[in-house]
Amino acid sequence: MSDYSFETIEQMLLKCVLEGREPELGFRLRGAEYMIIAYTDRCSFQRCADEAGANASGERYFATLRELYAAPQIDGCSLKELWSEANDFYCFDFEP
Incomplete structure (x- = not known):
């Protein structure tokens, strides 16, 4: 089970954006x-390259973090369906 609800992560990312930063959350x-990047006017989601430098997805953009959370993602499932399995969170802009 994930240590952080998506709502908690969303609040931390949005707080950083309000402070003028573009936080990058890896997990x-x-x-x-994977990585979520929050901007003032949108957010992005991507699968990062593996150790061999393959399997990266490229960024997909969404209007809001809520839209990103609910939409089918790169691997066909939504984060809403899989969030409980997410772990190893890191972000330089805050301590998850």
């Missing part, structure tokens, strides 16, 4: 590494 899910 692991089902053995792969």
Whole structure:
């Protein structure tokens, strides 16, 4: 089970955006590494490259973090469906 609810992460990301930053949240899910980046007018989601430098997805953009959370993602499932499996969170802008 994830140590952080999506709502908690969303609040931390939005607080950083309000402070003028563009926070990058990394986490692991089902053995792969993912990243969410929050901007003032949108957010992005991507699967990061693996150790061999392959399997990166490129960024997908969403109007809001809520839209990102509910939408089917790169691997076909939404974060809403899988969030409980997310772990190893890191972000330089705050301590998750």
